[in-house]
Amino acid sequence: MAATIYDIAxxxxxxxxxxxxxxxxxxxxxxxxxxRVISVASRLNYQPHAFAQALARKRSNTLGAIIPFxxxxxxxxxxxxxxxxxxxxxxxxxxxxxxxxxxxxEYIRKNLKKGRIDGLLFFSMPFPDTxxxxxxxxxxxxxxxxxxxPSFDCICVKNTEGAMVATQHLISxxxxxxxxxxxxxxxxxxxxxxSGFKETLSHQNLQIRDEIIVSSISRKQDGFSRxxxxxxxxxxxxxxxxxxxxxxVSSDIQAIGVISALAEEGIRVPDDVAVVSFDxxxxxxxxxxxxxxxxxxxxxxxxxxxxxxxxxxxxxPPTLTTILPKLIVRKSCGARxxxxxxxxxxxxxxxSEIEK
Amino acid sequence: MAATIYDIAxxxxxxxxxxxxxxxxxxxxxxxxxxRVISVASRLNYQPHAFAQALARKRSNTLGAIIPFxxxxxxxxxxxxxxxxxxxxxxxxxxxxxxxxxxxxEYIRKNLKKGRIDGLLFFSMPFPDTxxxxxxxxxxxxxxxxxxxPSFDCICVKNTEGAMVATQHLISxxxxxxxxxxxxxxxxxxxxxxSGFKETLSHQNLQIRDEIIVSSISRKQDGFSRxxxxxxxxxxxxxxxxxxxxxxVSSDIQAIGVISALAEEGIRVPDDVAVVSFDxxxxxxxxxxxxxxxxxxxxxxxxxxxxxxxxxxxxxPPTLTTILPKLIVRKSCGARxxxxxxxxxxxxxxxSEIEK
DNA sequence: CTGAAAGCGCTAACAT
DNA sequence: ATGTTAGCGCTTTCAG
Numbered sequence: 229m230a231a232t233i234y235d236i237a238x239x240x241x242x243x244x245x246x247x248x249x250x251x252x253x254x255x256x257x258x259x260x261x262x263x264r265v266i267s268v269a270s271r272l273n274y275q276p277h278a279f280a281q282a283l284a285r286k287r288s289n290t291l292g293a294i295i296p297f298x299x300x301x302x303x304x305x306x307x308x309x310x311x312x313x314x315x316x317x318x319x320x321x322x323x324x325x326x327x328x329x330x331x332x333x334e335y336i337r338k339n340l341k342k343g344r345i346d347g348l349l350f351f352s353m354p355f356p357d358t359x360x361x362x363x364x365x366x367x368x369x370x371x372x373x374x375x376x377x378p379s380f381d382c383i384c385v386k387n388t389e390g391a392m393v394a395t396q397h398l399i400s401x402x403x404x405x406x407x408x409x410x411x412x413x414x415x416x417x418x419x420x421x422x423s424g425f426k427e428t429l430s431h432q433n434l435q436i437r438d439e440i441i442v443s444s445i446s447r448k449q450d451g452f453s454r455x456x457x458x459x460x461x462x463x464x465x466x467x468x469x470x471x472x473x474x475x476x477v478s479s480d481i482q483a484i485g486v487i488s489a490l491a492e493e494g495i496r497v498p499d500d501v502a503v504v505s506f507d508x509x510x511x512x513x514x515x516x517x518x519x520x521x522x523x524x525x526x527x528x529x530x531x532x533x534x535x536x537x538x539x540x541x542x543x544x545p546p547t548l549t550t551i552l553p554k555l556i557v558r559k560s561c562g563a564r565x566x567x568x569x570x571x572x573x574x575x576x577x578x579x580s581e582i583e584k
Numbered sequence: 585m586a587a588t589i590y591d592i593a594x595x596x597x598x599x600x601x602x603x604x605x606x607x608x609x610x611x612x613x614x615x616x617x618x619x620r621v622i623s624v625a626s627r628l629n630y631q632p633h634a635f636a637q638a639l640a641r642k643r644s645n646t647l648g649a650i651i652p653f654x655x656x657x658x659x660x661x662x663x664x665x666x667x668x669x670x671x672x673x674x675x676x677x678x679x680x681x682x683x684x685x686x687x688x689x690e691y692i693r694k695n696l697k698k699g700r701i702d703g704l705l706f707f708s709m710p711f712p713d714t715x716x717x718x719x720x721x722x723x724x725x726x727x728x729x730x731x732x733x734p735s736f737d738c739i740c741v742k743n744t745e746g747a748m749v750a751t752q753h754l755i756s757x758x759x760x761x762x763x764x765x766x767x768x769x770x771x772x773x774x775x776x777x778x779s780g781f782k783e784t785l786s787h788q789n790l791q792i793r794d795e796i797i798v799s800s801i802s803r804k805q806d807g808f809s810r811x812x813x814x815x816x817x818x819x820x821x822x823x824x825x826x827x828x829x830x831x832x833v834s835s836d837i838q839a840i841g842v843i844s845a846l847a848e849e850g851i852r853v854p855d856d857v858a859v860v861s862f863d864x865x866x867x868x869x870x871x872x873x874x875x876x877x878x879x880x881x882x883x884x885x886x887x888x889x890x891x892x893x894x895x896x897x898x899x900x901p902p903t904l905t906t907i908l909p910k911l912i913v914r915k916s917c918g919a920r921x922x923x924x925x926x927x928x929x930x931x932x933x934x935x936s937e938i939e940k
Numbered sequence: 941c942t943g944a945a946a947g948c949g950c951t952a953a954c955a956t
Numbered sequence: 957a958t959g960t961t962a963g964c965g966c967t968t969t970c971a972g
Contacts, residue, residue: 230698230722276697278698279635279639283633283635297660297663304656308683312683321680322646322676322677324677325663327664327667338676340631344676458870510656511810511867
């Protein structure tokens with residue numbers, strides 16, 4: 229049986245209050261008793277019982293995270309960031325990976341069981357409105373990442389602006405006829421990336437050819453998949469329309485599919501057509517993809533930090549932190565690195581407050 | 585403030601004991617009082633306080649998992665399996681992703697805090713001997729997956745046998761000169777896959793040419809990476825030795841690197857050289873890799889089930905469950921599917937007990 | 941069948 | 957500075 233503070237108290241001949249004080253580094257204990265208690269505690273191999281502590285302290289020192297697992301490559305990186313950040317803070321993580329959207333509600337309900345978690349990290353999905361009331365009355369801090377919700381602190385990627393930078397990059401490389409392979413338009417990022425793309429083209433008085441802009445209709449991973457990229461490109465190819473000299477693709481993983489589809493027709497990247505994509509997942513480097521990097525690991529770390537911050541400072545108005553993705557120039561766009569060095573350090577963090 | 589059983593008791597005009605009984609489906613309550621309590625509870629939007637429950641019940645209904653994050657593609661799938669299995673069982677998951685091996689100890693120590701978790705899932709790493717004593721005296725059930733340890737229930741992949749099947753497949757396709765691209769030999773799976781490979785060759789009286797067998801020396805992800813595959817193949821290519829007609833590669837992700845390296849020399853897969861790899865990660869399908877499938881998702885599910893089982897039945901001797909990976913024939917080996925249909929259903933589960 | 945009371949292990953307010 | 961006591965919210969005897 230594991231030792232309790234009673235055991236320690238008895239053996240060290242002090243009261244349990246004193247033991248608790250020592251264990252919690254309260255200053256009001258003599259060095260002498262402190263030493264005695266500590267030595268007994270370590271002899272007994274004492275470990276505080278987390279739940280008893282949580283019950284008495286009214287906080288659990290654990291955070292919850294709801295992450296869509298269908299965003300494979302994205303969430304791995306984010307998760308790594310979360311874990312590393314947590315490790316230093318002494319918080320634990322209760323993870324709920326959502327494979328299907330209908331798991332969200334169930335999870336929130338279950339984990340809001342009073343006291344289970346001190347705060348919630350909510351990733352890449354529309355936050356269910358059903359719960360904002362509940363969340364508020366339970367007073368549990370929430371950070372929404374990669375999605376916007378006016379009631380909570382948010383960390384968002386500037387998708388529109390990122391798409392603009394990507395498109396602009398292609399234009400500055402001399403391309404005037406550019407297509408886009410997009411994910412499912414029902415997803416927020418896909419929508420924003422498309423509008424950034426189109427806006428840049430029209431801003432530069434370039435033609436928008438709808439026949440070379442295709443959005444996935446796949447529901448699987450919202451079209452952010454290799455399959456989807458492959459299929460979309462095949463679709464364009466089958467139309468037998470004039471191919472543009474460049475494509476903006478809404479994710480790296482799709483770009484890999486795009487490149488395969490192209491290769492099957494003997495069309496080479498970047499020689500025949502240039503490609504710029506989005507995300508900068510690990511494979512992007514291997515495939516020499518020029519891409520808009522989302523600092524996924526950092527977003528995980530930031531999310532944790534924001535949440536801890538929010539736990540300590542409830543009551544202040546929700547904030548929005550936006551991240552401008554960074555252009556990483558590799559080979560797929562056909563640019564020589566030196567030409568575009570100026571783009572590389574474009575990474576900026578804006579932080580601003582929303583009026584309530 | 586959240587409602588407690590006291591609130592319910594007061595409003596339903598019963599004692600807290602009765603409320604508790606109703607909530608726990610104890611049969612010894614009249615339908616009438618039961619209904620009354622339930623209606624009050626739902627009106628108050630009552631949720632049991634998880635920690636109070638855990639404290640009183642002496643179990644937490646949460647499981648811990650220690651997973652190496654550096655096995656990217658592997659752990660995602662496993663995690664999905666775990667989550668889905670957990671969802672049905674009403675257990676929560678405290679996840680600890682290990683980015684560096686030295687985090688393991690810290691995590692175990694912290695989470696063994698009595699009561700934190702009811703059981704532990706330990707993945708793909710050598711279980712630290714320092715803790716087997718602790719684990720045993722704390723009586724916390726442990727399942728080790730993808731690694732063997734005599735003290736615990738284990739779920740292992742038959743790497744040696746898997747490599748044999750892969751190699752045999754290549755041989756049966758008519759190849760007599762086969763090379764291998766391996767991960768870092770310090771890792772158990774790499775070691776086993778190599779020995780399975782060699783054994784099959786010698787068993788078939790085929791020559792083992794050391795110059796076309798290369799093990800990665802990378803410590804990063806133990807050499808199970810695209811980079812490592814790419815580099816290893818480049819190394820062989822640079823030796824200017826006679827290329828074999830086929831390669832067995834120790835993981836899909838390496839195979840992708842291998843294929844790129846080959847492609848850079850104009851060598852095509854499977855036309856010029858056949859490739860069979862290991863894992864069957866999501867990308868394997870996209871790259872048309874013939875590979876030995878490890879049922880990663882299923883392993884996650886099984887792990888959870890085994891753990892729950894072990895929690896319910898302590899005391900029985902540890903078991904070993906082995907999984908024979910399944911040959912998935914795609915294009916990279918150059919076989920027509922029909923030729924080798926017989927291999928496809930090779931998947932078998934062996935379960936056996938170890939004598940203590 | 942149901943109410944009252946005794947913990948579960950710990951923290952924190954209150955005495956001393 | 958240290959011991960004592962009252963909860964935290966729930967489960968589980970133990971009476972009745």
